[in-house]
Amino acid sequence: MTAPVARIVTTRMPSAPEPIRLFYVNNVFRYSQSYLKREREFCQAGVELVGCNTPEADGEILALLISSLKEAGLREVRVDLGYASLLKDLMNAAGLDTQQKVSVQGLLACRDSVGLKKFMEQNGFPSNLRDAFLQLSRCRRLDEVSSISLSGSKYDKLNKQLGSLLELQEILADYKVDELVFFDFSLTKKIEYYTGIVFEASVPNLGLPLGGGGRYDNFIEKFGKLKLPATGFALEIGKLLQALTAQGSKIPESSKTKVIVASKFRDTAVKAVKTLRDSGVIASLEITGRSLEKTIEYAKLTETDYVVSAGSSLKSPVTVYDIKANVSRNVTLQTFLKELGGQR
């Protein structure tokens, strides 16, 4: 959803005060070139923080990601983050051509350290960079990354990036989530798009990531004149549900009550349905002219909770048939609604 959000920021919110914080929950359609039958529509929930490129912005997004997952009820949540710009700069420092870059990224993404070592030896990597690549593949803590440094002033920019993860770690510590965030140099997907950190969230019970995100400072400008740094994440709702199921959590079903209103007096019935709907009850009208017995039978088959039979006026009590309990009683519609409690 980042592309539509970027378009909206550029075209509809050109003078919005920055930083801009946006969220969405939406169905996303993704065209896949693959001939395998992959799902092309899924529901995503995400946030974007636009107009700010401080480590604090990255920290806020990571902390929000973790608290969102915890709030959803997930246990043992972790976030692993890679560093797109660091990888790009390291590959440039090693003087790789496009094909070699693809190979290195592939080897990193596969975590094939034997293959990576071989490749670097065969392609004459300078030994300091070779060590940095191998060290980074082994690093898991952010402060381990920041303890790596390359000597020589031409590596100033690289060293600055390596060091910056220490600051991020300190910010995450303030949010009390630093223990849940790990470094992962194998996250090399879409590094052309991401300009800073890139991350994904997971839980041990599900073999697929729940979602992820990263910093994309050069993307929004593609939609217009605005050049705005941005960061954000998206979660796949389907995966979240799978993960919750895998850890044994019950997923609450819709708690809304279903009611059928039957009455010989159409105006009363229409009024009753409206009153119920206004209170958030799922109400429908008996329109077939079938008998009350048949209506109750229909209610059973359609998993309806109650059938309300009304007389000429809603001022007098209505008969409420509780389908599950198989009992009926007379109450006013207002009392019935009160008993149902808040439906919204």
Place this chain on the structure above:
Amino acid sequence: MNKKIRIAIPNKGRLKKPAIETLGQAGIEILEENRAYVSKTSDPRFEAIFARANDIPVYIQYGAVDLGVTGHDLIQEREADVLELLDLEFGKCTLIVAVPEDSTINSIDEVPALARVATGFPNITRKFFEKTGKQVEVLEVSGTAELAPKLGLAQIIVDLTSTGETLKKNKLRIIGTILESTTRLACNKIAYRTFEKQINELLARMQGGSE
């Protein structure tokens, strides 16, 4: 967490024996009958699952198993987003494009439009011909693609070869190479995070054995 680490092994075919041997040398011996789908191993932290080599990449990607021994070609065919932790260097083979010896087609460039291609690797095949700008009809067969030209099913096949014997026997000639493959130790991306220590230990033992 005291969950066992599940490692998938091909239940038949040319990869099965070397896979079991390699794991055995690394301290994971299969203890139970070959018939069993799930087998205990000599290392109580690991559990072996026997599955079709073809399916192993998908099992791994979705986390049904944590690790698996399978071919790089199969990982590519299934477009499985998995880690390939180690090249086990056995089961070497090449995915090639071949035509009957007497065919007039001598290179990929000469493949005529709408030619029929029989293969057990429909996904890689489609992508390969798409890249070369050739529109071909891909016929999926689940074995003995080399038979297809003889029966007039297809003029071209895409199949694996290791020694070239089968091709020679069936009077087929290679006109292009798509992919070189060996067997890999593949791993689910999330499982690697969960079991990093145990998996790295296993990797170290496997490398020690192969060197």
